[in-house]
Amino acid sequence: MAVGVLAGKDLRLLLRDRRAAIVLLGMPVLFILLLGMLLGEGFGQKPDDRLRVSVVIEDRGPAAGDEPPVDGPGPAPRDWSTVVLRDLEQTAGIRVEIIRDRDAARRLVGRGDRSAVLVFGPEFSRRVGQCSFLDDRVLKKPGLNPFFREGIDLKSLDLEVLRDPTQDAAAAIIEQGAQVTLLRVVMPWMIGRAFEEVGRQLPIAIPVLNRLFSKYDLTAKSWSRLTRSQPLTAVRDSNATVYEEPTGGLVQRGAVRYQILVPSLTVTFAFFLVLSAGWLFVAERRQGTLLRLRVSPLTRGEILLGKILPCLAVSLIQGFSLLAAGRLAFGMSLGSQPLWLIPVVVATSLAATGIAILVGGAARTESQVAVFGTLLVLVLAGLGGCLMPRALMPEAMRSWSKLTPHAWALDAYSQLLLNPHPEIEIVLKSCLVLVGFATAFLLMAWVRMRLD
Numbered sequence: 001m002a003v004g005v006l007a008g009k010d011l012r013l014l015l016r017d018r019r020a021a022i023v024l025l026g027m028p029v030l031f032i033l034l035l036g037m038l039l040g041e042g043f044g045q046k047p048d049d050r051l052r053v054s055v056v057i058e059d060r061g062p063a064a065g066d067e068p069p070v071d072g073p074g075p076a077p078r079d080w081s082t083v084v085l086r087d088l089e090q091t092a093g094i095r096v097e098i099i100r101d102r103d104a105a106r107r108l109v110g111r112g113d114r115s116a117v118l119v120f121g122p123e124f125s126r127r128v129g130q131c132s133f134l135d136d137r138v139l140k141k142p143g144l145n146p147f148f149r150e151g152i153d154l155k156s157l158d159l160e161v162l163r164d165p166t167q168d169a170a171a172a173i174i175e176q177g178a179q180v181t182l183l184r185v186v187m188p189w190m191i192g193r194a195f196e197e198v199g200r201q202l203p204i205a206i207p208v209l210n211r212l213f214s215k216y217d218l219t220a221k222s223w224s225r226l227t228r229s230q231p232l233t234a235v236r237d238s239n240a241t242v243y244e245e246p247t248g249g250l251v252q253r254g255a256v257r258y259q260i261l262v263p264s265l266t267v268t269f270a271f272f273l274v275l276s277a278g279w280l281f282v283a284e285r286r287q288g289t290l291l292r293l294r295v296s297p298l299t300r301g302e303i304l305l306g307k308i309l310p311c312l313a314v315s316l317i318q319g320f321s322l323l324a325a326g327r328l329a330f331g332m333s334l335g336s337q338p339l340w341l342i343p344v345v346v347a348t349s350l351a352a353t354g355i356a357i358l359v360g361g362a363a364r365t366e367s368q369v370a371v372f373g374t375l376l377v378l379v380l381a382g383l384g385g386c387l388m389p390r391a392l393m394p395e396a397m398r399s400w401s402k403l404t405p406h407a408w409a410l411d412a413y414s415q416l417l418l419n420p421h422p423e424i425e426i427v428l429k430s431c432l433v434l435v436g437f438a439t440a441f442l443l444m445a446w447v448r449m450r451l452d
Contacts, residue, residue: 028269028322032261032330053088053174054097055240056105056119057081066129069192071222080128080185081120085240087181087223094177096240102162109162115170118178121158128157131186133194146186151179157186184223192221259333260389262326263413267406268386269322270315270352271377277311277353277360278369304357304446311356315349335416340427344412347434351405354441361445380404405437 059081062068068083070076077083088096099105105117130144146152154161154175161178163171195218199206209218220226323341326332334341359376363369381387383397384406390398401407412430415422 027272028265028318029325029329031265032258032326035261035265036257036330051094051173051177052097052114053094053177054099054105054108054114054117055081055085056099056102056117058102058122059120059124060122060126062125062129066126068125069189069221069225071224080125083185084120084178084181087184088177089240091177091181098240098242100242105162109164112164112166115164115167116174117162118174119160119162121160123158128186128189131157131190133190134197138197146182152182152186154178154182157182188223188226189221191226192219195219258326258330259417262322262330262332263410263417264386266319266322266326267348267384267409267413268377268381270319270348270409271355271380271406273311273315273318273352273356274359274373274377275369276314277307277356278363278366278373281307281360282363282366282369304442307357307360308353308442311353312349315352315356316345319345319349333417335418335422336420337416337422337424340416340422340424341413343431344409344416344427347412347431347438348405348409350438351409351434351441354438354445355405358441358445358448362448380406383407385410405434408433408437 059079061079068077068080071083077086085096088094099108099117102119105114105119108114109117127144127146130142131146132139132143133145134143136143144156146156159178159182161171161175163175195206195209198209199219206219215228217225217228223229323332323334323345327334355376359369359373363372378387384401384404385393386406390401390407390410393401408430412427415424415426415430
């Protein structure tokens with residue numbers, strides 16, 4: 001009964017303390033909101049080492065007689081922008097992403113999510129179809145020479161590059177990749193058309209040229225046929241991905257990054273319980289309450305239990321509240337085994353309560369709580385992988401991080417929130433280790449607790 005009264009009194013003090021409510025509940029949600037808006041759309045997703053080339057297709061198709069040639073099995077491409085995309089897809093280290101319209105591309109470039117976007121304008125196919133080495137009198141219609149000193153004049157083909165001025169190097173790489181692809185598309189077309197006309201004007205010249213240039217098919221109009229190499233294999237199916245505009249405004253509910261941010265900040269701020277417990281201990285020490293407890297009929301163990309229970313209750317409220325906020329406010333998935341989150345929250349709360357009681361019982365002033373408590377919490381959070389994913393740490397630091405309860409809590413959360421088929425053994429092991437941390441901290445608190 002006496003333990004319950006003591007625990008109830010401390011719980012009321014903790015819940016009444018506005019500082020505790022702000023630190024334990026308000027700040028984590030604010031940090032999740034801010035980091036979720038600031039981090040890039042690729043944060044938390046599987047990395048892809050290939051260069052992403054984003055494109056917008058506004059091409060209306062070629063004029064009659066200027067259709068792209070068939071290159072390999074399958075139907076002929078509808079327009080010249082399709083030929084360019086197929087060539088890009090077949091280039092090693094490049095993946096193609098299609099953006100639905102020019103406005104979406106401008107938004108992505110404007111906020112730095114894409115360094116550059118290629119926009120195939122409405123006249124692209126018609127302009128490519130006009131490209132020729134021949135005189136206009138031979139063609140009997142206006143021809144176009146797209147070449148200049150640095151390669152192909154993209155504007156002459158109605159191809160625009162939207163660039164982010166803060167990412168000039170990355171944008172230049174994408175533009176040069178487009179230059180190489182266009183050379184492979186446009187030059188064979190122009191050579192093939194020229195030698196077709198040579199064959200019509202001077203039929204005897206073609207057999208001679210074929211003997212002189214036996215390694216090439218000069219009348220072909222595609223790169224693979226011109227060079228007598230293996231044709232493209234992507235003529236039937238495109239591997240390009242379609243960019244989907246994220247929903248949910250600035251918050252972008254359901255984004256993968258919240259699967260990492262919510263548990264990381266939940267674990268980080270669970271250990272900020274050190275500050276609340278420390279302030280409570282210091283206030284009671286200053287008011288003489290702890291001294292009166294020492295002369296009361298309560299044993300040292302009952303006093304310690306009376307301090308543990310309210311801190312544990314507050315930590316559990318915090319843990320489950322932040323997970324609920326992650327689900328409701330940020331669209332975070334609770335994984336395929338959501339019930340296993342309960343023992344993880346409980347074990348993490350036990351470890352946080354243990355270290356809070358240890359620091360709170362040893363601290364003498366509020367300054368000591370603020371300085372040493374905050375330093376301890378931030379160092380453990382950084383070492384444990386809450387501030388930076390452990391996958392980005394050096395191997396040695398990943399080993400050292402296992403000395404913190406944070407790393408074990410994050411292992412359990414990662415299994416449940418990121419792994420479609422969580423390894424429950426890892427979750428159980430992490431929970432047991434967290435309980436071990438809690439036991440060690442509470443034993444040290446028992447030894448070092450000062451009630452004077």
